[in-house]
Amino acid sequence: MAKRPKTYGLLAEYENSADLYHACERVRDAGYAAWDAHTPFPVHGLEKAMGLRPSIVPWIVCVMGFSGAALGFALQYWASTIAYPLIISAKPYNSYPAFVPVTFELGILLGSFGAVFGMFGLNKLPQLYHSLFNSSRFPRFSDDRFFISIEARDPKYDPERTRRLLESTGATAVEEVED
């Protein structure tokens, strides 16, 4: 069954970050939800123009970091007092001051895993295929162009009105992207 290519949405291209910033404010105020901005670098303050919530990565890092530290201490306590109790340098089995470095390192290690893999998870990466890559313009997002994509699944999406909105924001080009 040959399917007719569906539309992913509209992609608008901007020359610079200032135009993109103001366009994002317009799209945000128009009430779209399934849309995004694509930039070569994080444009400062764009999350405000887009009305995004702050990231929850810090919470993941917090939980992971403290779990790592707890795990690190538990490992040392268990190994030194239960699994393999040996008196070394006349120190008690649970010589906790000596356990501080490893506890700290494992806290950092798991916290870092939380930051990186938490970020991947929240961003749903890796995602090697994405409809936006069907656009021939889009690859310039990683070089010197700024884009806004509005998805067709957005309830407010209307091919004509959405296109007019994007065109009115100073986009240098607006195109439809196939899914």
Add this chain to the structure above:
Amino acid sequence: MSHYVQTQHEHDQDPLEGRTALITGSPSFHQVTEMVAAPIDNPNKAWWLFFMASLSLLGVFGISLAWLLWEGVGIWGHNNPVMWAWPIVNFVFWVGIGHAGTLISAILFLFRQKWRTSINRAAEAMTIFAVICALMFPTIHIGRVWVIYWALPIPNQMQMWPNFRSPLLWDVFAVSTYFTVSLLFWYVGLIPDLATMRDRAKTRIRQVAYGVFALGWRGSHRHWVNYESAYLLLAAMATPLVLSVHSIVSFDFAVSQLPGWHTTIFPPYFVAGAIFSGFGMVLTLLIPLRKWFGLTQIITIKHLENMAKIILLTGCIVGYAYALEFFIAWYSGNPLETFAFVNRAFGDYSWAYWIMWSCNVITPQFIWSKSIRRNPAALFVLSIFVNIGMWFERFVIVVTSLHHDFLPSSWDYFTPTMWDWSTLIGSFGLFFTLFCLFARYLPAIAISEVKGVMPQASPHFGGHKSHRPASGPSRAATPSSHGRSGVMDSVHDEDDAPDSSSASAKVVVTGGAAVARDRSAEDDADVPTRVEPPRAKAEEPAKAEPAKAEPAKAEEPAKAEPAKAEEPAKAEPAKAEPVKAEEPAKAEPVKAEEPAKAEPAKAEEPAKAEPAKAEESAKAEEPAKDEAAKVDADFLFAPPKPKDEGPSGSKE
């Protein structure tokens, strides 16, 4: 809302921050991409030469390791008191070098040092490769390399567990954590640049290779929000980590009870030394790299100078630590401690000790000279001395403390064998081979981060238009946005413009380039007429109000500050009576560079002031007009400190 008449180096100034631009020559974003990616497309001869040389040294390393595994650690020059010797010297040396990368990427990031963006990628790569070299040495030092896993807490058939009270085991955790976190940090920073490489790849192989590691990155700002948060947190965690790692390395020595090692100064002393040697190696690598890869616009003299200053600072800290060790050895009154240090400076290894002093303490003092620290060739030579000096520091610490131990009958002198030397030289082969491959296949500059600190990256560039507030009828009509109103309203906070409707946002411009452009289009003479004497002279009655002012001028301030519209209008020069001719002439040279301000206080001054004679003021205008002719309308709104920005950082 001020603008100023830009006089010099206007292309090397950041028009938003008014400081020397980090990237010289004002390239476009695309030019930055090409500048960094070009050497990846076409490796030059220098690269091949260097790579082949490194590869040969790597071969030397391979042969040394093979012979070591075949024959055993007896091929080295260890002897009974000096059991740690060469491998541990090399381990500490390489771990120390590995500290600059994370310092640059994490600590300078937390301090918002934007210049780090030009050098952090290469420095992080250097860190990872240096730590790989470092990890080789304790591994081969144990002799039976195949049981190195005993150092890890892995359940095993012997029912044994590592001794967690040993600093050597702390080291295992510290260095491997450091390696892992540095690798993650480096990789996370690489993802956007890998996407850039993917998107500009011309062959399918490259597209797939870069594409797989770019993970499908599409620059989504929803992703950037999480990305930046993760990056910040990695920096926040890597900062204590980098300080802890070399502290723990120093515990290997300080926790033992050996004179010369058992000192509390070791952790900070080691960390300062690590930063010192790390920056030395960064300079050694980056000075040729920027030349051969054509990156002098991105890694500028300013960057080299900043690194040189850090070398000077940490070099002084290291020198202080050397002196303090001696002081404590004497002040403690402990004969063993005193002997260890006197033996260090004047004993069998005094040659090594004084090489250490001259390379680490005396050489960096040349950096006080501005002409030396802005000279890449001089810095390169200097960085080599730093590398040598820091290797000798570790040699002195390890060998001099061990070779004369508590029992004089067992004293001995350590001499490295050929295999000691080949292993050390070979480890440089491993390091440089990895670095060459990095420079050949991965962007050596953090492209997206460099773009992010360029002036045109800011949404404020090209005219500070008023941001549209989120509140208003349009939002009320969209129920879906109510839940986010808290976030949206905060948009308004950073606007310095009063509320404006969406329609007028395009028209009403509250300052910056657009105003300047209008003004210069209407009448060139208007810009100089708005020049005022400095505040210090404001009490003097005379004012250079031009006689030939036009009605249009009265509206200029009105556009900028609607509330003050009438005050400048009062100062119509037509009514003016000439009073003093000399005063405006005196004030004139200063005025030409003084930013014109439409602040209330100043706006009133023309009203009170007695305007000068028409001819005099017309004369006073002329130099100012010349300045105005140079004005590039796009750069007009830079902050008002053009005079402070000397030629620093702009010449190559």
